[in-house]
Amino acid sequence: MNKFLVEIDNLHKYFGKNEVLKGINMSIRRQDVVCLLGPSGAGKSTLLRCINRLEEPTSGSVYIDGEEITGHGADLNYMRSEIGMVFQNFNLFPHLNALENCTLALIKVRKMRKQEAQQRARDMLRQVGLENKADSKPKELSGGQQQRVAIARALSMNPKLMLFDEPTSALDPELIGEVLDTMIDLAEKGMTMIVVTHEMGFARKAATRVSILDHGLILEDNTPDKVFDAPEHPRTKEFLSKIL
Amino acid sequence: MESIIYNFFNIEVMIRARYLLWLGLQVTLKLAFVSLLFAVLVGLFLAVIRSLHIRLLNILIIIYVDLFRALPTIVLFMLVYFTWPYFGISLPRYWSAVVALTINGGAYFEEIFRAGIESIDKGQTEAARASGLSFTQTMFFVILPQAIQVVLPPATSNALELIKTTVLASVIALPELMKQAQQAHGSLANPTPLVMAALIFLALLWPLVRLTGYLERKFAK
Amino acid sequence: MNFRDLFYYFFNFKFFIITLPDLLRGLLVTVEIAALSLSLGFVLGLVLAVIRVTLRHSGSSRFLRILDLPLVLYVDVLRAVPPLVTLVVIYYALPFIDITIPRFWAAVLTFVVILSAFAEEIFRATIEAIDRGQVEAARSLGLSYLQSMACVIIPQAFKIALPPLTSRMIAVTKDVSLASVIGVADLLKKARAAQSLYANPTPLFSAALLFTLLFLPLVRLSMYVEKKLAE
Numbered sequence: 001m002n003k004f005l006v007e008i009d010n011l012h013k014y015f016g017k018n019e020v021l022k023g024i025n026m027s028i029r030r031q032d033v034v035c036l037l038g039p040s041g042a043g044k045s046t047l048l049r050c051i052n053r054l055e056e057p058t059s060g061s062v063y064i065d066g067e068e069i070t071g072h073g074a075d076l077n078y079m080r081s082e083i084g085m086v087f088q089n090f091n092l093f094p095h096l097n098a099l100e101n102c103t104l105a106l107i108k109v110r111k112m113r114k115q116e117a118q119q120r121a122r123d124m125l126r127q128v129g130l131e132n133k134a135d136s137k138p139k140e141l142s143g144g145q146q147q148r149v150a151i152a153r154a155l156s157m158n159p160k161l162m163l164f165d166e167p168t169s170a171l172d173p174e175l176i177g178e179v180l181d182t183m184i185d186l187a188e189k190g191m192t193m194i195v196v197t198h199e200m201g202f203a204r205k206a207a208t209r210v211s212i213l214d215h216g217l218i219l220e221d222n223t224p225d226k227v228f229d230a231p232e233h234p235r236t237k238e239f240l241s242k243i244l
Numbered sequence: 245m246e247s248i249i250y251n252f253f254n255i256e257v258m259i260r261a262r263y264l265l266w267l268g269l270q271v272t273l274k275l276a277f278v279s280l281l282f283a284v285l286v287g288l289f290l291a292v293i294r295s296l297h298i299r300l301l302n303i304l305i306i307i308y309v310d311l312f313r314a315l316p317t318i319v320l321f322m323l324v325y326f327t328w329p330y331f332g333i334s335l336p337r338y339w340s341a342v343v344a345l346t347i348n349g350g351a352y353f354e355e356i357f358r359a360g361i362e363s364i365d366k367g368q369t370e371a372a373r374a375s376g377l378s379f380t381q382t383m384f385f386v387i388l389p390q391a392i393q394v395v396l397p398p399a400t401s402n403a404l405e406l407i408k409t410t411v412l413a414s415v416i417a418l419p420e421l422m423k424q425a426q427q428a429h430g431s432l433a434n435p436t437p438l439v440m441a442a443l444i445f446l447a448l449l450w451p452l453v454r455l456t457g458y459l460e461r462k463f464a465k
Numbered sequence: 466m467n468f469r470d471l472f473y474y475f476f477n478f479k480f481f482i483i484t485l486p487d488l489l490r491g492l493l494v495t496v497e498i499a500a501l502s503l504s505l506g507f508v509l510g511l512v513l514a515v516i517r518v519t520l521r522h523s524g525s526s527r528f529l530r531i532l533d534l535p536l537v538l539y540v541d542v543l544r545a546v547p548p549l550v551t552l553v554v555i556y557y558a559l560p561f562i563d564i565t566i567p568r569f570w571a572a573v574l575t576f577v578v579i580l581s582a583f584a585e586e587i588f589r590a591t592i593e594a595i596d597r598g599q600v601e602a603a604r605s606l607g608l609s610y611l612q613s614m615a616c617v618i619i620p621q622a623f624k625i626a627l628p629p630l631t632s633r634m635i636a637v638t639k640d641v642s643l644a645s646v647i648g649v650a651d652l653l654k655k656a657r658a659a660q661s662l663y664a665n666p667t668p669l670f671s672a673a674l675l676f677t678l679l680f681l682p683l684v685r686l687s688m689y690v691e692k693k694l695a696e
Binding site: 247248251252310311313314315316317318319320322323326327405408409410411412414415422426429434435438439441442445446449450452453454457 | 541544545547548550551557558561563586639640641642645653657660669670672673677681683685
Binding site: 081105 | 598601
């Protein structure tokens with residue numbers, strides 16, 4: 001077992017001529033709950049998506065539990081199956097019900113038998129509080145419920161790591177709470193999480209670490225208390241003053 | 245490879261066949277233009293009548309439309325061409341073809357225009373008149389622009405289909421483009437004229453295919 | 466020309482009965498060609514669509530995107546050229562370069578490739594219209610590209626593709642009668658032969674009736690399916 005679950009080494013990402021990530025270095029331990037904060041366009045989502053290679057880094061490396069996911073010989077599908085991702089727009093499969101959304105990858109990737117997969121899926125749906133919605137199609141669920149199903153879907157694969165890309169940004173205000181509660185619960189159970197979010201309350205409460213990104217560089221990387229109450233970088237102070 | 249060029253792209257044959265094909269093309273274009281015009285008029289007429297919601301007329305129109313969208317066009321061509329003599333009328337091939345294409349095309353255009361008319365919300369007229377616009381102004385600035393938007397993609401697609409269907413006139417021996425190509429193929433013992441005809445159709449219709457795709461994308465809801 | 470004459474010529478019951486068995490044999494051939502063409506054309510169209518989507522969105526490789534070009538040609542040509550012309554070229558022109566195909570199969574081949582071209586365009590458009598997020602979610606769960614296509618993307622695209630696809634399939638089925646032009650013993654050919662034999666157009670009208678009976682329910686069925694899917 002590697003000391004760090006995620007290691008990001010000198011990551012650069014260009015979109016055309018535009019350098020969005022200018023050399024990111026990060027090391028994340030097991031059970032860390034990392035919140036990536038920063039102004040729009042800072043590169044937070046891009047960084048997150050580079051970790052499971054939904055975005056291809058232009059240069060630099062990402063290691064998951066010691067294995068280089070950005071390497072040529074990497075079994076990408078396998079490594080991705082051990083990383084869970086939750087999207088801003090949920091991206092639930094509309095033609096499948098909640099249970100099937102969760103069992104699809106278990107059956108196709110893990111080659112689990114249907115019954116076993118369904119059992120596991122139901123356990124995960126229970127964990128997010130939606131066991132009774134197993135047979136519902138996404139369009140029958142509220143935004144908050146859909147996102148929780150998306151979380152259950154990712155959890156069904158028993159991932160080492162969970163990535164959250166602005167999980168509550170597309171939700172109506174009254175639905176945000178239920179999703180954040182689910183995420184806090186997950187954090188308390190010891191899941192390693194990297195969360196891109198604007199929810200400062202969540203960061204204060206659940207994060208073990210907060211990283212502020214701006215223009216493709218990490219400005220601050222520390223415990224929430226230190227970052228919010230005693231920021232070092234002047235731009236951090238500026239950013240925080242605008243949102244707090 | 246040489247065999248392909250000799251048989252399909254034979255320059256000498258192309259030169260010898262060009263006049264025949266040119267005549268055929270003219271017939272095809274005339275046929276297409278006239279039939280399209282009549283089919284659009286018939287379709288428009290029927291769609292407008294249908295919008296009046298007179299039960300008996302509607303039933304007749306529905307029968308007409310269902311019947312001629314179900315019947316294969318080639319069968320229709322033959323029915324039209326072969327039945328006239330029994331009435332003692334000898335309908336020239338050209339007009340037989342026009343009649344067949346009009347009957348068939350008219351059925352499809354009726355459905356297209358009907359969809360266009362029905363797509364206009366009643367509230368549009370009300371809102372327009374309520375804001376003071378006259379009947380003509382309402383028609384021109386509110387109703388027709390919206391109707392055209394709905395109608396244009398399927399209408400161009402259908403026009404394209406109609407032009408392709410003119411080829412069926414060859415089976416009743418009308419000297420349109422394909423018939424002439426077959427003629428040339430027969431007399432010159434070389435299929436290059438057929439390939440030429442295909443290429444001419446391609447040149448004629450490919451822009452329409454692209455246009456239809458563009459319009460469909462542009463006006464997709 | 467009075468009513469009785471009309472019936473004698475166009476709706477002659479005696480001729481209808483005499484010619485019916487032969488016409489039904491022709492109808493069987495028509496249905497055979499249609500069934501083969503529709504199934505193979507549908508599958509080929511789907512396969513081509515998946516290939517094209519993969520080629521078009523292979524991001525980094527310009528070579529792969531150039532491979533798309535022959536497919537564009539295939540699709541555009543077969544949709545622009547009238548089916549009868551395609552049929553005649555396949556049946557009459559190919560023998561000149563030593564490719565001789567029996568009539569029946571020339572007809573099947575023609576309609577398979579024509580349908581595949583239309584089907585490809587429809588499938589491709591619907592696949593490309595599916596939200597990118599669906600692919601991302603599927604891949605992030607560890608599903609391979611093909612698994613994502615088969616389990617997530619294509620089922621969704623299919624629902625949207627069905628209405629235009631069914632109307633196109635019906636159109637191709639109607640075109641099957643064109644096979645009579647190259648001499649295939651389908652319903653229309655039988656009808657024309659009978660008409661010449663008996664010097665009476667009743668067989669033609671009988672054929673028209675049979676065609677209508679065949680297609681009317683199909684047209685209505687497709688409209689019903691369209692409405693159902695729109696819900």
